[in-house]
Amino acid sequence: MGLRFIAARAVSGVSTWGLKNVFHRPAANFPGKMALYVDPQLIAHLRGKLERGSVCVVGTNGKTTVSNLLADVLETSGQRVVCNRTGANLDSGVSTALLHAGKADWGVFECDELWLAKILPQLRANYVVLLNLFRDQLDRCGEIDRIQDSIVKALGSSPETVLVYNADDPLCASIADRAGQLPGREGTRSIAFGVAKSMGLAQNTVSDATMCQRCSTMFEYDWRQYGQLGEWRCPNCGFARPVLDFAAENVQLGVDGVAFSLAKPGAGDAEREGAFSVTARFSGAYMVYNLAAVSVAASLLGCTNEALQKAVDAFDPQNGRLQTYDLAGRRVLLNLAKNPTGFNQNLKIVAQDQAPKVVAFFINDKEADGRDVSWLWDIDFEELAQAGPLTAYAGGIRGRDMAVRLKYAGIDAQTVDNANDLLHRIAQQPQEVSAYIIANYTSLPGCKAALDAAVAAGGEVEPAAGEAPAPRDFGTQGASASEGAASGQNPVVIAHLFPDLLNLYGDGGNVRVLQQRLAWRGIPAEVRRVNHGDAIDLSGVDLIMMGGSPDREQKLASADIVAMRDQLDAYVQDMGPLLAICGSYQMLGREWLVDGEKGPGLGLVGMTTGRPGTSGDRLVSNIALRSPLTDEPVVGYENHAGRTYLDEGVEPFGTVVSNTGLGNNEETKQDGVRYKNVLGTYLHGPLLAKNPQIADWLLARALERNAKRTGQPLAELAPLDDAPEKAANAFMRDKLGAK
Ligand code: GLN
Secondary structure, X not given: OOHHHHXXXXXXXXXXXXXXXXOOOXXXXXXXXXXXXXXXXXXXXXHHXXXXXXXXXXXXXXXXXXXXXXXXXXXXXXXXXXXXXXXXXXXXXXXXXXXXXXXXXXXXXXXXXXXXXXXXXXXXXXXXXXXXXXXXXHHXXXXXXXXXXXXXXXXXXXXXXXXXXXXXXXXXXXHHHHHHOOOOOOOOOEEEEEEOOOOOOOOOOOOOOOEOOOOOOEOEEEEEEEOOEEEEEOOOOOOEOOOOOEEEEEEEEOOOOEEEEXXXXXXXXXXXXXXXXXXXXXXXXXXXHHHHHHHHXXXXXXXXXXXXXXXXXXXXXXXXXXXXXXXXOEEEEEEEOOOHHHHHHHHHHHHOOOOOEEEEEEOOOXXXXXXXXXXXXXXXXXXXXXXXXXXXXXXXXXXXXXXXXHHXXXXXXXXXXXXHHHHHHXXXXXXXXXXXXXXXXXXXXXXXXXXXXXXXXXOOXXXXXXXXXXXXXXXXXXXXXXXXHOOOOOOEEEEEEOOOOOXXXXXXXXXXXXXXXXXXXXXXXXXXXXXXXXXXXXXXXXXXXXXXXXXXXXXXXXXXXXXXXXXXXXXXXXXXXXXXXXXXXXXXXXXXXXXXXXXXXXXXXXXXXXXXXXXXXXXXXXXXXXXXXXXXXEEEEEEEOOEEEEOOOOEXXXXXXXXXOOOOOOXXXXXXXXXXXXXXXXXXXXXXXXXXXXXXXXXXXXXXXXXXXXXXXXXXXXXXXXXXHHHHHHHXXXXXXXX
16 A cells, blocks of 8 residues: 555545535545545555446436436445445546445446546446437537547546447447457457337437548438437448447337336347336436436346336435425426437426426526536427427526527526526416426526425425416417418528538527527518538528538538539629638638648638647637627627638627637637628627627628519518517626626
């Protein structure tokens, strides 16, 4: 036993005592953090406590549930388990759990995706269970490719660790593919699990993997479950969902629960006899994947079906995730959702309940949530229109952004100050109205505390003063774009170029904003989504929008876009309005660079984009600009590796006026470009949601073009009530210190 290790243990002992007895705080991270300073190899020195070994659980969604449940199954089987149950998933959390534990049979550790590379080389876990990878906290992670690289590196550092992965997710399968080729891992197998057949769910708009990571060809799907999960195949190189070692079959998805059996498709009859079956009272397709992952791991660790089912039946972590409350007879469901896929899954749960209800969304933007909330626009809130009558509320630090998002989904939401305020308003509703509270990472504890306190006080909550809003059926009200189209006028045609590739940070939200702002004015609009491989004649188009994307997708999209160069040039010269964000803004110039490789641009604007370092060397920040196009500063969010330089005399979109944010590059304090009716910018947000004047500037240009093109009289852009948009803008402007 080394001196460092002895000192590290002493430091951790003192800090645990101090936290618990002096500060009365749980000690889930800090003792391990202190001890790691003293002995950086602490996890390696402690792993001997785990007599049979360990399992790491990684993935964007479901880590805490899967690791807690797996630990429960093992404990039900009579095993002694160490687990970082509260979700402290960095090396400090894993160290703390190990420091506090005695001898055990198994360690089950939830690990942050980027921290696995620190934890695994020391822990040398028997298994890594990889659940899924979705866009989440990209301000911390950059682009999803970086997370994949980091997990592959981690697996390379522990060659005996068996990877158990969700093969329905091409991003996980691609990690297994790459890990299989690493030197030292030739003899280590990977185990694929998935869901055998389609669950028949409606598809969401954004998917995080549309193209093959081996050869950059678009995938084909026999079915998609949600996000990018499904039965996928590359038509070019043959990379496809691997044969499943474990498959969830006979899946039943109900309002009150899920059930399936877990089979080994390639196994003989004897093994099939022993196949697991699981029934759980949690709803949502994502719970099928979580439970499948737990079942596979439990089976690999030698647990019985009985132990699994018993643990699932007893599972009630009381951590605010899918937690049901009874507030004096009223049902309230609280759940965590921290990224678009998690949110979309929650909306499906809400939509299963057709009765009148309250739905509240709490959104914070603290460090652990990610400072950017553009991703709210990658969520299909429009589906709430199918959810029957509801009263909607928005809260949290970025509740104003949430309210704007709901407004453009046709739902008018009131903002609330905090969870208590919400509970008072819920108390105004008739008893039979249930409530759904969906909160992101740091806003969840406040909601849980308010609900726990209300239950402890007997479930009665004082109603707020004033009249309760009646639940409204959002499916049947409001002007929709299609209604406008029936008016016989030639619609304003908006082309959304390559949304299947260029769709980061809610950029598609810009199109929703444009479309709705026309619909509210009774002007018919038609959106043409031009996917990879599709063609369009731009002479019949009035407005073009193209978004940003990770490097890989950008490369594929740039080939499509460069092939349209002559058409785009004619459109721009003819004063056609065009909005290009981030990745596609870069393509307007002469060239752009990806990790040293040159990409040809459109050459429409006098500018060029280079890259000083790797894709990890990024400009990531909230940002505000002064632009001649608006009265108030323009607010947005940037996350890019490229640095753009405008030629002498070329006009920027705006000047950076915030405390944070750099825009085009580190030197010029400018962002974007304005050229004829072209607007290029690094600002996501999406840009137009909090800057409606820019939306209307683009729409005014589009109406002029439409009138010229069709011979119709020029439609008028009547003023709209932009109070929610202005409130969201003002909040960010102040926060960023923008003048
Ligand atoms: N991949 C490009 C870059 O990093 C664009 C990123 C984006 O659109 N957010 O520069």
